[in-house]
Amino acid sequence: MIDSLNADQLIQRIAEEYDSLSKQLKVIANYVEQHRQTLVLERITDIAAACDVQPSAIVRFAQRFGFAGFSEMQAIFRDSFNPPQSSNPSYRQRIRSLIASQDGPLSAGSMTRNFIGACMQGLDDLAGQIDDTQLEAAVQLLVEAENIYVVGVRRMFPIASYVAYALQHTQKRVHHLSGLGGMFHEQIRSISEGDVLIAISFQPYGKETRYAARVAVQHKAKLLVITDSQMSPLARGAQACLTVKEGTAFAFRSLTSTICLCQALFIALAYKLELNIEETKNVGGYDD
Template identity: 50%
Template sequence: MPRTDQPATPETTPHDVLASAPINAERLLQMITEQYDNLPRQLKRIASYISQQSDRIMVDRISDIAGECEVHPSAIVRFSQRFGFSGFSEMQALFREAYTHKTTPVRNYQQRIRSMIANKSHKASAADLARECVHSTLSGIERLGAELDEAAFEQAVELVVNADNIYVVGVRRSFAVADYLVYNLQHTNKRIHLISGLGGSYREQMRSVRANDLVIAISFTPYGKETQHCLRIAQNHQAKTLIITDSNLSPLAKRASTILLVNEGSSFAFRSLSATLCLCQALFIAVAYRLELKVDEIHEQLGFDD
């Protein structure tokens, strides 16, 4: 029988559509990563959203995803059909099956946000807004704990432990995380460098990177061009790279020795940094443990107060 979700369009041809849908959400995400470069521009936006927000797909409405991706809802249907589904509902069912056995703080958070927006008769207080920010932060941290890639984390620790010099770069909202990670790593005997780009000097600050060094790059959508520039320099100098980002589809991922994925909770279009900071703190503690540092004896330099 012909599909009724959406008529055929130039973006979805019989050649593009898979013969059968993937059997589970994990396989679908893997296929999205494999085929990402060949997707049309609008479908790339949808692919990035699904990759970053896989735990939200089971409760998102098609209009929600379309709004987040700035596409027409019909593009969501085309995306679903491209990967062998009859339409969005069938693809969504795959994620519901994958996540129903897990705790779903994101779903509860989404429901609270929708209720708050829909309830026009109740004006949200400052405390209401504060609680929504807290719930958003908690959902991001809980997701980090549930989805942490243990093998990738072990590889990240190995990279830090074995590096001669460590360069850390993050721009705009990620700069605070980069600075915090540098502060932690400076408690080791490693030579740590913060790539601040002061005065536009990214290239100059990266010029001494060598093959036995490690560049840690922190970047989230829409991915800082300066960070990507630093990674190209690192790759040209044959340095190792540890990427902290939100998706395997990130342009930084292609230049990564190891990737640590983290997806923050967001409230009213503002994304938290708490899960990323938690990940960086965990990375330092694991490194300190490997280096046999006495973490509980790490103090500020004498003569300085907070």
């Protein structure tokens, strides 16, 4: 079983068993998921220091998932290793180098270009890490949905608002859970089997979004989650989960990659719905 396991399957298994892990092992699980592309280069002592645990905890984590030790688990990530290109530094590396090289305050123009660079890095990461299977599953959920509910709070509120706006251009019945007037409970209570909730939430995961997801599951609705990690508390109950790692500059995370993914999701849905209409016309013997 372990011999045939790849990195994606291991991450999925960790996500499925995340709730049963101890607090220490959860910290390690998050680190493994976030650093999977370079894990083969790291020493067990470095990982332990980053997670603020003893090296023996890293060994216990590996054994928890059926490995003899850390080295055997580490080898699983060899195929997903993405070595840094010293001759072609990432935008993030360029931004940090630029900041370190400045003797005084940056101008507004310089800060803007730095932030744009972080956004571009995030988009590059998104393009390389998008899960086609999960994206197809997300589109199919929306195609089959009788009603689509959308929720995102605080930083994700404008993203949720855009998604609801875009979906209004289809024939789907769309409900934006804005919480206006403290009405989250009332806005979500009518969700039922056959409906889909799009829950958009990044760490620290808004309590209102988590509440809406629990209600959706209780009412046997489907859950489409857009989040930052497969270890997200929302991801583990989802029928489809799309993960996004945003670029960061000056301690601010951008929204560029998330809005790009949501726009792509809408376009894929609109295409699929239109394709279904065309196929129905052809079956009925109608021409354009």
